[in-house]
Amino acid sequence: MQSEFISAEKIVSVLTYKLLVDAVERGLGLFSQSNAEDVADNSTVDQPVRTVVNISNNGFLGCMPVYVEADQLLVTKLVTFFPKNKDVPTHNAIIVVFSANTGVPRAILDGDVITTRRTAAASVVATKHLANGNPRVLAILGCGVQASSHYEAFSDTFQLEQVRVWNHKPERAQEFARSREHSHNCVACDSAQDAVRDADVVVIVTSSNTPVLMAEWIKPGAHINGVGACRPDWAEIDPALMKSAVVYVDSREGALKESGDIILSGAKIFAEIGEVVNGTKSAKRDKTTVFKSLGMAVEDAVAAKIVLDEFGL
Ligand SMILES: NC(=O)C1=CN([C@@H]2O[C@H](COP(=O)(O)OP(=O)(O)OC[C@H]3O[C@@H](n4cnc5c(N)ncnc54)[C@H](O)[C@@H]3O)[C@@H](O)[C@H]2O)C=CC1
Numbered sequence: 001m002q003s004e005f006i007s008a009e010k011i012v013s014v015l016t017y018k019l020l021v022d023a024v025e026r027g028l029g030l031f032s033q034s035n036a037e038d039v040a041d042n043s044t045v046d047q048p049v050r051t052v053v054n055i056s057n058n059g060f061l062g063c064m065p066v067y068v069e070a071d072q073l074l075v076t077k078l079v080t081f082f083p084k085n086k087d088v089p090t091h092n093a094i095i096v097v098f099s100a101n102t103g104v105p106r107a108i109l110d111g112d113v114i115t116t117r118r119t120a121a122a123s124v125v126a127t128k129h130l131a132n133g134n135p136r137v138l139a140i141l142g143c144g145v146q147a148s149s150h151y152e153a154f155s156d157t158f159q160l161e162q163v164r165v166w167n168h169k170p171e172r173a174q175e176f177a178r179s180r181e182h183s184h185n186c187v188a189c190d191s192a193q194d195a196v197r198d199a200d201v202v203v204i205v206t207s208s209n210t211p212v213l214m215a216e217w218i219k220p221g222a223h224i225n226g227v228g229a230c231r232p233d234w235a236e237i238d239p240a241l242m243k244s245a246v247v248y249v250d251s252r253e254g255a256l257k258e259s260g261d262i263i264l265s266g267a268k269i270f271a272e273i274g275e276v277v278n279g280t281k282s283a284k285r286d287k288t289t290v291f292k293s294l295g296m297a298v299e300d301a302v303a304a305k306i307v308l309d310e311f312g313l
């Protein structure tokens with residue numbers, strides 16, 4: 001067996017948001033189409049909800065396999081999340097791509113860049129479909145790795161007039177805004193409430209396990225991408241907001257098993273975002289909407305395909 005290792009540096013050089021947003025949008029559509037009753041030929045996406053191994057109080061290991069028939073992709077990601085890490089990233093991942101004909105490994109890819117960028121691309125897809133017009137003001141709650149990728153992906157896609165950032169440790173928000181003040185009007189806010197006031201779109205990307213975004217702060221008709229809180233007993237969004245908004249998810253099955261924001265609030269899921277992409281469920285653009293993202297292997301697989309194609313592998 002001789003499989004190529006593709007480093008983060010190589011992946012960064014080819015995995016643009018332009019390519020990714022289109023690929024992730026297609027992947028989300030394929031995933032939801034595969035769960036529909038009238039599945040088209042060759043469109044199976046076999047993606048079980050990820051298996052999670054808890055590591056005492058430190059974190060967890062997630063195993064995320066998928067087979068995407070349309071692209072003949074057989075892929076699994078292994079991702080760890082150790083929220084208390086200080087000098088190394090809190091998320092670490094590798095992605096293995098196998099031949100769907102023989103099962104022989106084709107390549108091993110660094111999984112950090114793919115995880116970081118495809119998650120932001122999924123939020124962009126949801127925002128394109130659910131925001132009420134072109135978003136001008138974006139609020140980002142949390143200033144870690146995902147905040148950076150979301151800042152880049154949203155700046156690349158939308159004509160933003162202002163990006164407001166908040167972090168529970170204010171110096172991180174100030175540093176985040178300072179290092180971006182020349183590329184956009186990026187400002188640090190003292191409170192999450194100040195950041196989201198009148199924002200058209202909110203991205204919440206924290207490691208908090210209790211709500212930091214409250215219902216009464218949100219402008220009616222705003223769109224919220226809830227990206228953190230990926231455990232059934234964690235929540236980062238006020239249950240009242242989850243219950244009053246129209247809620248979209250990446251995977252119904254995944255959300256009902258993994259999302260504390262959904263499970264603890266008892267919020268109803270209106271649709272998978274892939275169903276909106278496929279035109280089988282409507283986009284309630286004039287309502288306050290939440291896209292609850294947990295992350296899916298199909299997103300990793302379509303991102304890995306871009307990389308393999310770019311390097312002719
Ligand atoms: N939906 C998806 O596909 C994915 C979701 N995630 C999730 O997104 C979130 C952010 O991930 P990263 O940016 O990579 O993590 P990170 O560790 O780089 O950043 C976490 C951020 O949360 C903040 N934070 C920590 N505790 C907090 C608290 N109690 N209240 C408010 N803020 C707090 C930190 O200051 C930091 O700004 C995590 O919950 C992670 O599991 C990550 C990857 C994919």
Ligand SMILES: O=C([O-])C1=[NH+]CCC1
Pocket residue numbers: 062079081091115230294295296
């Ligand atoms: O999809 C993903 O890779 C993850 N979701 C939450 C933590 C990592």
